[in-house]
Amino acid sequence: MSILKIARMGHPVLRKVAERVEDPNDPEITRLVADMIETLSDAGGVGLAAPQVFQSLAVMIFFVPPTRAGKGDDDGEIPLTVLINPEIEPLDDAQKVGGWEGCLSIPDFQGYVPRWDKIRYRGIDENGEPVEKIASGFHARVVQHEYDHLIGVMYPERMEDMSLMGFTDELRRDPPDVSGRNESQQEN
Template sequence: MAIRKIARMGHPVLRQVAEPVVDPAEPEIQRLIADMKDTLADAEGVGLAAPQVYVARAVMMFFVPPARTASGEADDGVPLTVLINPEIEVLDDEVVGDWEGCLSIPGLQGYVPRARRIRYRGLDETGAPIEREATDFHARVVQHEYDHLQGILYPERMTDMTRLGFTEELRRHPPDHD
């Protein structure tokens, strides 16, 4: 379909709470999903939410590359998943930190604490219900994209702003602690 421009931190669309989708079969929503797939592939990211392409609707997508799959999940990763009107349930109190980047905050990464285990549910791109449990990176990417639908960017989740840096510098000078 089309590659859309990605909104960057500071644009008001990224601060809005996304509106629910009434009918996933609407041509406008199906066009949005197709464009988001093209945009995500072009940007070489692992997740994208509709507000990042200037549409404040509750649509997000993500995948987990095989190298990032947690033990107990399929070795071939998690395929590209479209999630409409998602809900997240944290399954326990375990929180883990890891480095995150964002297509809307290019060139930066931050160390973000997130729930290690979640359950998410919503509708897929055909309107069929979807529900899965996720751990580790899978859970992290889902929470990150869900935050976009709530008008939240990852720096707001950080507890130590000294662990925010330019990706290029962090590669050259890896932090002493993770």
């Protein structure tokens, strides 16, 4: 296993649609997933998509840590999940909710991003087994964020108000007023 370099915003690999994985049991995919897990652990994030490690493949990993579990409508703690060839859809009763997001490909920045509050996602896991879940709260936000990397979209492209983006340490020191913007999710 290896810690991989993370592509930063502006690199072309982050702007294109990732290719579907034909065989999740391919040793190259198995190694990529293991390397992504080690890279995510080293970087301290909660999710990582293959394009972020210069592999334009539809592979993403994520988890919801205990520190994020149980806030508002969140699903609680979610163990490390591998999702290959994912699809997502907002559920009929879903609304968009704003929340703060960071990204390993945009280090030291955060932005206030609207996301669907309830989604269904499906794909296959690292063993080729089907996965289908309904996600809400932070769980749904993380899945959508990582999925965006697979379709060549980064979180600033989802933002509605670019004045709500800045250096993480500055935003913590003097947080902008997001009242009236679905504050229940603003701590991402």
